[in-house]
Amino acid sequence: LITEVRLREILDSRGNPTVEAEVRTESGGFGRAAAPSGASTGEYEAVELPPEEAIANARERAVPRIEGQVYAGDQRTVDRTLHGADGTDDFSGIGANVAVAVSMAAAKAGADMLGAPLYQHLGGAFRGDGFPTPLGNVVGGGEHAADATDIQEFLAAPVGAPSVTDAVFANAAVHGAVADLLAERDIPAAKGDEGAWAPSVTDEEAFAIVSAAIESVEDEVGFEIRMGLDVAASELFDGEQYVYADTTRTPDEQIEYVAELASDYDLAYIEDPLDEDDYEGFAELTGRVSDETLVCGDDLFVTNTERLATGIETGAANSILIKPNQIGTLSDAFDAIELARENGYDAVVSHRSGETEDTTIAHLAVATDAPFIKTGAVGGERTAKLNELIRIEANA
Numbered sequence: 290l291i292t293e294v295r296l297r298e299i300l301d302s303r304g305n306p307t308v309e310a311e312v313r314t315e316s317g318g319f320g321r322a323a324a325p326s327g328a329s330t331g332e333y334e335a336v337e338l339p340p341e342e343a344i345a346n347a348r349e350r351a352v353p354r355i356e357g358q359v360y361a362g363d364q365r366t367v368d369r370t371l372h373g374a375d376g377t378d379d380f381s382g383i384g385a386n387v388a389v390a391v392s393m394a395a396a397k398a399g400a401d402m403l404g405a406p407l408y409q410h411l412g413g414a415f416r417g418d419g420f421p422t423p424l425g426n427v428v429g430g431g432e433h434a435a436d437a438t439d440i441q442e443f444l445a446a447p448v449g450a451p452s453v454t455d456a457v458f459a460n461a462a463v464h465g466a467v468a469d470l471l472a473e474r475d476i477p478a479a480k481g482d483e484g485a486w487a488p489s490v491t492d493e494e495a496f497a498i499v500s501a502a503i504e505s506v507e508d509e510v511g512f513e514i515r516m517g518l519d520v521a522a523s524e525l526f527d528g529e530q531y532v533y534a535d536t537t538r539t540p541d542e543q544i545e546y547v548a549e550l551a552s553d554y555d556l557a558y559i560e561d562p563l564d565e566d567d568y569e570g571f572a573e574l575t576g577r578v579s580d581e582t583l584v585c586g587d588d589l590f591v592t593n594t595e596r597l598a599t600g601i602e603t604g605a606a607n608s609i610l611i612k613p614n615q616i617g618t619l620s621d622a623f624d625a626i627e628l629a630r631e632n633g634y635d636a637v638v639s640h641r642s643g644e645t646e647d648t649t650i651a652h653l654a655v656a657t658d659a660p661f662i663k664t665g666a667v668g669g670e671r672t673a674k675l676n677e678l679i680r681i682e683a684n685a
Protein backbone atom coordinates (compact mmCIF):
# COMPACT_ATOMS: atom_id res chain seq x y z
CA LEU A 290 0.00 0.00 0.00
CA ILE A 291 1.30 3.47 -0.87
CA THR A 292 1.76 5.35 2.38
CA GLU A 293 3.39 8.51 1.11
CA VAL A 294 3.71 10.57 -2.09
CA ARG A 295 6.28 13.34 -1.89
CA LEU A 296 6.57 16.00 -4.60
CA ARG A 297 9.26 18.58 -5.22
CA GLU A 298 10.76 20.76 -7.91
CA ILE A 299 14.13 19.72 -9.31
CA LEU A 300 16.22 20.94 -12.26
CA ASP A 301 15.93 19.59 -15.77
CA SER A 302 18.72 19.57 -18.37
CA ARG A 303 17.76 23.03 -19.68
CA GLY A 304 17.95 24.45 -16.17
CA ASN A 305 14.19 24.71 -15.85
CA PRO A 306 12.24 23.43 -12.86
CA THR A 307 10.41 20.12 -13.26
CA VAL A 308 8.40 17.81 -11.01
CA GLU A 309 10.00 14.95 -9.09
CA ALA A 310 7.85 12.41 -7.23
CA GLU A 311 8.75 9.92 -4.51
CA VAL A 312 6.45 7.06 -3.61
CA ARG A 313 6.84 5.03 -0.42
CA THR A 314 4.93 1.88 0.53
CA GLU A 315 3.94 0.23 3.80
CA SER A 316 6.36 -2.64 3.26
CA GLY A 317 9.31 -0.34 2.58
CA GLY A 318 9.07 -0.04 -1.22
CA PHE A 319 10.47 3.13 -2.73
CA GLY A 320 10.32 4.77 -6.16
CA ARG A 321 11.50 8.12 -7.46
CA ALA A 322 10.85 9.62 -10.90
CA ALA A 323 10.86 12.99 -12.66
CA ALA A 324 8.89 14.49 -15.54
CA PRO A 325 10.71 15.48 -18.74
CA SER A 326 9.63 18.50 -20.80
CA GLY A 327 9.41 19.25 -24.52
CA ALA A 328 10.31 22.36 -26.53
CA SER A 329 8.77 21.36 -29.86
CA THR A 330 5.62 20.14 -28.17
CA GLY A 331 2.64 18.87 -30.11
CA GLU A 332 -0.56 20.87 -30.06
CA TYR A 333 -2.52 17.83 -28.85
CA GLU A 334 -0.27 16.78 -25.97
CA ALA A 335 -1.55 16.48 -22.42
CA VAL A 336 -1.08 19.76 -20.58
CA GLU A 337 2.09 20.54 -18.67
CA LEU A 338 1.47 23.08 -15.88
CA PRO A 339 4.09 25.22 -14.12
CA PRO A 340 5.68 22.72 -11.68
CA GLU A 341 4.76 24.72 -8.60
CA GLU A 342 1.11 24.83 -9.65
CA ALA A 343 1.07 21.16 -10.67
CA ILE A 344 2.52 20.14 -7.30
CA ALA A 345 -0.02 22.25 -5.39
CA ASN A 346 -2.88 20.76 -7.46
CA ALA A 347 -1.68 17.22 -6.91
CA ARG A 348 -1.19 17.72 -3.17
CA GLU A 349 -4.72 18.97 -2.89
CA ARG A 350 -6.53 16.58 -5.21
CA ALA A 351 -4.46 13.50 -6.11
CA VAL A 352 -2.21 12.68 -3.16
CA PRO A 353 -5.09 12.25 -0.64
CA ARG A 354 -6.74 9.75 -3.01
CA ILE A 355 -3.56 7.70 -3.31
CA GLU A 356 -1.98 7.66 0.16
CA GLY A 357 -3.34 4.79 2.25
CA GLN A 358 -5.67 3.72 -0.57
CA VAL A 359 -3.79 2.45 -3.63
CA TYR A 360 -1.20 -0.31 -4.08
CA ALA A 361 2.05 0.63 -5.84
CA GLY A 362 2.06 -2.64 -7.78
CA ASP A 363 -1.41 -1.91 -9.14
CA GLN A 364 -0.39 0.47 -11.91
CA ARG A 365 -3.80 0.65 -13.56
CA THR A 366 -5.41 1.81 -10.30
CA VAL A 367 -2.65 4.33 -9.63
CA ASP A 368 -3.16 5.81 -13.09
CA ARG A 369 -6.97 5.68 -12.93
CA THR A 370 -6.77 7.52 -9.61
CA LEU A 371 -4.62 10.22 -11.22
CA HIS A 372 -7.20 10.61 -14.00
CA GLY A 373 -10.03 10.73 -11.47
CA ALA A 374 -8.29 13.38 -9.40
CA ASP A 375 -7.60 15.40 -12.54
CA GLY A 376 -11.12 15.27 -13.93
CA THR A 377 -10.25 16.41 -17.48
CA ASP A 378 -9.26 14.51 -20.62
CA ASP A 379 -5.91 16.26 -21.08
CA PHE A 380 -4.58 16.44 -17.51
CA SER A 381 -5.11 20.20 -17.44
CA GLY A 382 -6.61 19.77 -13.95
CA ILE A 383 -3.52 18.68 -12.07
CA GLY A 384 -0.86 18.79 -14.83
CA ALA A 385 0.49 15.93 -16.97
CA ASN A 386 3.95 16.60 -15.55
CA VAL A 387 2.94 15.80 -11.97
CA ALA A 388 0.81 12.88 -13.20
CA VAL A 389 3.62 11.23 -15.14
CA ALA A 390 6.10 11.69 -12.28
CA VAL A 391 3.73 10.00 -9.81
CA SER A 392 2.81 7.26 -12.30
CA MET A 393 6.47 6.39 -12.96
CA ALA A 394 7.48 6.66 -9.28
CA ALA A 395 4.65 4.28 -8.31
CA ALA A 396 5.85 1.78 -10.93
CA LYS A 397 9.37 1.94 -9.50
CA ALA A 398 8.01 1.44 -5.96
CA GLY A 399 6.04 -1.55 -7.28
CA ALA A 400 9.20 -3.02 -8.79
CA ASP A 401 11.15 -2.32 -5.60
CA MET A 402 8.57 -4.22 -3.52
CA LEU A 403 8.98 -7.23 -5.81
CA GLY A 404 12.75 -6.91 -5.75
CA ALA A 405 12.61 -6.94 -9.56
CA PRO A 406 14.07 -4.52 -12.09
CA LEU A 407 11.51 -2.05 -13.44
CA TYR A 408 11.46 -3.58 -16.95
CA GLN A 409 10.59 -6.95 -15.39
CA HIS A 410 7.76 -5.49 -13.31
CA LEU A 411 6.36 -3.60 -16.31
CA GLY A 412 6.93 -6.32 -18.90
CA GLY A 413 6.25 -9.45 -16.87
CA ALA A 414 7.54 -12.95 -17.35
CA PHE A 415 6.35 -13.23 -20.97
CA ARG A 416 7.88 -10.08 -22.39
CA GLY A 417 10.01 -10.60 -25.50
CA ASP A 418 13.77 -10.92 -25.25
CA GLY A 419 14.60 -8.24 -27.82
CA PHE A 420 16.40 -4.98 -27.17
CA PRO A 421 15.59 -1.60 -28.66
CA THR A 422 17.94 -0.06 -31.21
CA PRO A 423 18.89 3.42 -29.99
CA LEU A 424 18.42 6.30 -32.45
CA GLY A 425 21.18 8.82 -31.71
CA ASN A 426 20.70 12.52 -32.37
CA VAL A 427 24.03 13.72 -33.83
CA VAL A 428 23.16 17.00 -35.61
CA GLY A 429 20.17 19.18 -34.94
CA GLY A 430 18.48 22.51 -34.88
CA GLY A 431 14.84 23.51 -35.10
CA GLU A 432 13.45 24.43 -31.70
CA HIS A 433 16.42 22.79 -29.97
CA ALA A 434 19.16 25.20 -31.10
CA ALA A 435 19.32 28.70 -32.59
CA ASP A 436 20.82 29.35 -36.06
CA ALA A 437 21.26 25.68 -36.90
CA THR A 438 19.50 23.26 -39.28
CA ASP A 439 15.81 23.55 -40.17
CA ILE A 440 15.34 19.81 -39.74
CA GLN A 441 15.26 19.28 -35.98
CA GLU A 442 17.22 16.02 -35.69
CA PHE A 443 19.65 14.05 -37.85
CA LEU A 444 19.81 10.61 -36.24
CA ALA A 445 22.19 7.68 -36.45
CA ALA A 446 20.28 4.37 -36.66
CA PRO A 447 22.68 1.46 -36.05
CA VAL A 448 20.23 -1.15 -37.35
CA GLY A 449 22.90 -3.82 -37.83
CA ALA A 450 24.39 -3.60 -34.34
CA PRO A 451 24.69 -7.02 -32.67
CA SER A 452 23.90 -5.59 -29.22
CA VAL A 453 22.57 -2.48 -27.50
CA THR A 454 26.05 -1.80 -26.19
CA ASP A 455 27.53 -1.84 -29.70
CA ALA A 456 24.73 0.41 -30.92
CA VAL A 457 25.19 2.93 -28.10
CA PHE A 458 28.93 3.17 -28.74
CA ALA A 459 28.39 3.40 -32.50
CA ASN A 460 26.07 6.39 -32.06
CA ALA A 461 28.60 8.12 -29.84
CA ALA A 462 31.26 7.40 -32.49
CA VAL A 463 29.10 8.99 -35.20
CA HIS A 464 28.63 12.02 -32.93
CA GLY A 465 32.44 12.16 -32.58
CA ALA A 466 33.00 11.71 -36.33
CA VAL A 467 30.65 14.63 -37.00
CA ALA A 468 32.78 16.78 -34.69
CA ASP A 469 35.91 15.83 -36.67
CA LEU A 470 34.27 16.62 -40.00
CA LEU A 471 33.03 19.98 -38.71
CA ALA A 472 36.55 20.79 -37.44
CA GLU A 473 38.08 19.82 -40.81
CA ARG A 474 35.73 22.24 -42.51
CA ASP A 475 36.31 24.98 -39.93
CA ILE A 476 32.64 25.00 -38.99
CA PRO A 477 32.19 25.95 -35.33
CA ALA A 478 29.39 24.17 -33.50
CA ALA A 479 27.84 24.28 -30.07
CA LYS A 480 25.42 21.60 -28.92
CA GLY A 481 21.65 21.80 -28.89
CA ASP A 482 19.29 20.82 -26.09
CA GLU A 483 19.72 17.09 -26.71
CA GLY A 484 23.50 17.17 -27.09
CA ALA A 485 23.49 17.02 -30.90
CA TRP A 486 25.91 19.29 -32.77
CA ALA A 487 24.13 22.48 -33.82
CA PRO A 488 26.27 24.00 -36.58
CA SER A 489 25.10 26.93 -38.64
CA VAL A 490 24.89 24.91 -41.86
CA THR A 491 22.18 24.24 -44.43
CA ASP A 492 20.23 21.01 -44.18
CA GLU A 493 21.98 19.91 -47.38
CA GLU A 494 25.42 20.31 -45.76
CA ALA A 495 24.17 18.50 -42.67
CA PHE A 496 23.11 15.53 -44.84
CA ALA A 497 26.58 15.43 -46.40
CA ILE A 498 28.36 15.60 -43.04
CA VAL A 499 26.15 13.06 -41.28
CA SER A 500 26.33 10.56 -44.17
CA ALA A 501 30.12 10.85 -44.25
CA ALA A 502 30.30 10.39 -40.47
CA ILE A 503 28.04 7.34 -40.62
CA GLU A 504 30.08 5.79 -43.44
CA SER A 505 33.35 6.21 -41.58
CA VAL A 506 31.95 4.63 -38.41
CA GLU A 507 30.30 1.82 -40.41
CA ASP A 508 33.75 0.95 -41.82
CA GLU A 509 35.15 0.88 -38.30
CA VAL A 510 32.47 -1.20 -36.59
CA GLY A 511 31.55 -3.46 -39.48
CA PHE A 512 27.77 -3.34 -39.14
CA GLU A 513 25.06 -1.35 -40.87
CA ILE A 514 24.26 2.15 -39.65
CA ARG A 515 21.53 4.08 -41.44
CA MET A 516 20.30 7.64 -41.13
CA GLY A 517 17.06 8.89 -39.59
CA LEU A 518 15.38 12.27 -39.24
CA ASP A 519 12.98 14.09 -36.99
CA VAL A 520 11.73 16.83 -39.30
CA ALA A 521 9.41 18.22 -36.59
CA ALA A 522 7.51 19.71 -39.52
CA SER A 523 4.76 21.33 -37.44
CA GLU A 524 7.39 23.84 -36.33
CA LEU A 525 8.11 24.72 -39.99
CA PHE A 526 4.48 24.89 -41.13
CA ASP A 527 2.88 28.34 -41.19
CA GLY A 528 -0.62 27.06 -41.98
CA GLU A 529 -0.04 26.97 -45.74
CA GLN A 530 3.59 26.22 -46.43
CA TYR A 531 6.69 24.73 -44.87
CA VAL A 532 9.08 27.61 -44.28
CA TYR A 533 12.80 26.78 -44.54
CA ALA A 534 15.72 29.22 -44.19
CA ASP A 535 16.31 29.33 -47.94
CA THR A 536 12.97 28.27 -49.43
CA THR A 537 9.35 27.43 -48.82
CA ARG A 538 7.52 24.22 -49.77
CA THR A 539 3.82 23.58 -50.28
CA PRO A 540 2.48 20.40 -48.62
CA ASP A 541 2.80 18.53 -51.94
CA GLU A 542 6.35 19.77 -52.40
CA GLN A 543 7.14 18.75 -48.83
CA ILE A 544 5.96 15.18 -49.52
CA GLU A 545 8.06 15.13 -52.70
CA TYR A 546 11.10 16.52 -50.87
CA VAL A 547 10.94 14.03 -47.99
CA ALA A 548 10.30 11.08 -50.34
CA GLU A 549 13.43 12.08 -52.28
CA LEU A 550 15.46 12.39 -49.08
CA ALA A 551 14.25 8.91 -48.08
CA SER A 552 15.56 7.37 -51.27
CA ASP A 553 18.70 9.54 -51.66
CA TYR A 554 19.89 8.82 -48.12
CA ASP A 555 18.26 5.42 -47.59
CA LEU A 556 16.52 6.79 -44.50
CA ALA A 557 15.63 4.16 -41.91
CA TYR A 558 13.38 6.51 -39.98
CA ILE A 559 11.44 9.73 -40.66
CA GLU A 560 9.58 11.38 -37.78
CA ASP A 561 6.97 14.10 -38.27
CA PRO A 562 7.68 14.80 -41.96
CA LEU A 563 4.43 16.79 -42.16
CA ASP A 564 2.25 19.00 -40.01
CA GLU A 565 0.48 17.43 -37.01
CA ASP A 566 -2.96 17.88 -38.63
CA ASP A 567 -2.04 16.39 -42.01
CA TYR A 568 -3.09 12.71 -41.72
CA GLU A 569 -3.60 12.60 -45.50
CA GLY A 570 -0.12 13.86 -46.25
CA PHE A 571 1.33 11.33 -43.81
CA ALA A 572 -0.63 8.59 -45.57
CA GLU A 573 0.59 9.66 -48.98
CA LEU A 574 4.23 9.78 -47.90
CA THR A 575 3.93 6.43 -46.09
CA GLY A 576 2.66 4.90 -49.32
CA ARG A 577 5.59 6.33 -51.27
CA VAL A 578 8.53 5.26 -49.11
CA SER A 579 9.91 1.72 -49.04
CA ASP A 580 8.95 -0.89 -46.45
CA GLU A 581 12.41 -0.40 -45.00
CA THR A 582 11.58 3.14 -43.87
CA LEU A 583 9.67 3.91 -40.70
CA VAL A 584 7.40 6.94 -40.91
CA CYS A 585 6.78 7.92 -37.31
CA GLY A 586 4.13 10.17 -35.76
CA ASP A 587 5.26 12.21 -32.75
CA ASP A 588 3.31 15.50 -32.77
CA LEU A 589 0.83 13.68 -35.04
CA PHE A 590 -0.13 11.02 -32.47
CA VAL A 591 1.12 12.46 -29.14
CA THR A 592 1.01 8.94 -27.61
CA ASN A 593 -2.79 9.20 -27.79
CA THR A 594 -4.83 6.11 -28.73
CA GLU A 595 -7.62 8.17 -30.32
CA ARG A 596 -5.21 9.99 -32.60
CA LEU A 597 -3.39 6.73 -33.36
CA ALA A 598 -6.73 5.10 -34.26
CA THR A 599 -7.33 7.89 -36.79
CA GLY A 600 -3.85 7.26 -38.18
CA ILE A 601 -4.52 3.54 -38.49
CA GLU A 602 -7.82 4.20 -40.31
CA THR A 603 -6.21 6.60 -42.77
CA GLY A 604 -2.90 4.76 -43.26
CA ALA A 605 -0.92 7.65 -41.82
CA ALA A 606 2.59 6.57 -40.74
CA ASN A 607 3.71 3.06 -39.80
CA SER A 608 5.15 3.81 -36.37
CA ILE A 609 4.40 5.91 -33.30
CA LEU A 610 6.65 7.81 -30.93
CA ILE A 611 5.90 7.01 -27.29
CA LYS A 612 6.51 9.79 -24.77
CA PRO A 613 4.75 9.03 -21.45
CA ASN A 614 4.56 12.72 -20.55
CA GLN A 615 2.58 13.48 -23.73
CA ILE A 616 -0.31 11.45 -22.36
CA GLY A 617 0.30 11.59 -18.59
CA THR A 618 0.55 8.00 -17.30
CA LEU A 619 2.37 4.73 -17.98
CA SER A 620 -0.97 2.93 -18.45
CA ASP A 621 -1.91 5.31 -21.26
CA ALA A 622 1.52 4.87 -22.84
CA PHE A 623 1.12 1.06 -22.64
CA ASP A 624 -2.31 1.30 -24.27
CA ALA A 625 -0.83 3.28 -27.17
CA ILE A 626 1.96 0.71 -27.59
CA GLU A 627 -0.58 -2.13 -27.51
CA LEU A 628 -2.84 -0.52 -30.11
CA ALA A 629 0.19 0.17 -32.29
CA ARG A 630 1.37 -3.43 -32.07
CA GLU A 631 -2.07 -4.88 -32.87
CA ASN A 632 -2.06 -2.83 -36.06
CA GLY A 633 1.49 -3.46 -37.21
CA TYR A 634 2.85 -0.07 -36.13
CA ASP A 635 6.29 -0.04 -34.52
CA ALA A 636 6.57 1.77 -31.17
CA VAL A 637 9.58 4.05 -30.68
CA VAL A 638 10.02 5.02 -27.01
CA SER A 639 11.40 8.53 -26.62
CA HIS A 640 12.98 11.10 -24.35
CA ARG A 641 12.13 14.84 -24.46
CA SER A 642 14.50 17.70 -25.19
CA GLY A 643 14.27 18.70 -21.51
CA GLU A 644 15.33 15.66 -19.47
CA THR A 645 16.58 14.52 -16.07
CA GLU A 646 18.66 11.52 -14.97
CA ASP A 647 15.45 9.49 -14.82
CA THR A 648 15.83 6.15 -16.66
CA THR A 649 12.20 4.98 -16.81
CA ILE A 650 12.01 5.10 -20.62
CA ALA A 651 14.91 2.63 -20.94
CA HIS A 652 12.91 0.14 -18.88
CA LEU A 653 9.68 0.93 -20.73
CA ALA A 654 11.35 0.18 -24.08
CA VAL A 655 12.74 -3.15 -22.87
CA ALA A 656 9.49 -4.08 -21.07
CA THR A 657 7.42 -3.60 -24.23
CA ASP A 658 9.98 -5.03 -26.65
CA ALA A 659 10.03 -1.74 -28.56
CA PRO A 660 12.21 -1.99 -31.70
CA PHE A 661 13.67 1.51 -31.21
CA ILE A 662 14.38 4.03 -28.47
CA LYS A 663 15.23 7.66 -29.14
CA THR A 664 17.23 9.07 -26.28
CA GLY A 665 20.15 11.06 -27.66
CA ALA A 666 23.77 10.05 -28.10
CA VAL A 667 25.82 11.98 -25.54
CA GLY A 668 25.32 14.16 -22.43
CA GLY A 669 24.55 13.03 -18.88
CA GLU A 670 20.76 13.09 -19.00
CA ARG A 671 20.95 11.10 -22.29
CA THR A 672 23.67 8.67 -21.20
CA ALA A 673 21.62 7.98 -18.03
CA LYS A 674 19.18 6.06 -20.27
CA LEU A 675 21.82 4.64 -22.65
CA ASN A 676 23.97 3.34 -19.80
CA GLU A 677 20.87 1.86 -18.16
CA LEU A 678 20.21 -0.07 -21.40
CA ILE A 679 23.79 -1.36 -21.30
CA ARG A 680 23.26 -2.52 -17.70
CA ILE A 681 19.92 -4.16 -18.47
CA GLU A 682 21.48 -6.00 -21.40
CA ALA A 683 24.43 -7.11 -19.30
CA ASN A 684 22.23 -8.44 -16.49
CA ALA A 685 19.38 -9.90 -18.54
Ligand code: PGA
Binds near residue numbers: 328519640641
Ligand atom coordinates in the same frame (compact mmCIF):
# COMPACT_ATOMS: atom_id res chain seq x y z
P1 PGA B 1 10.70 17.88 -27.75
O1 PGA B 1 11.51 17.28 -28.97
O2 PGA B 1 10.97 17.05 -26.56
O3 PGA B 1 11.26 19.27 -27.66
O4 PGA B 1 9.25 17.86 -28.16
C1 PGA B 1 11.66 15.92 -29.20
C2 PGA B 1 10.95 15.51 -30.42
O5 PGA B 1 10.33 16.34 -31.14
O6 PGA B 1 10.95 14.31 -30.73
Ligand code: ZN
Binds near residue numbers: 519521587
Ligand atom coordinates in the same frame (compact mmCIF):
# COMPACT_ATOMS: atom_id res chain seq x y z
ZN1 ZN C 1 9.70 14.69 -32.63
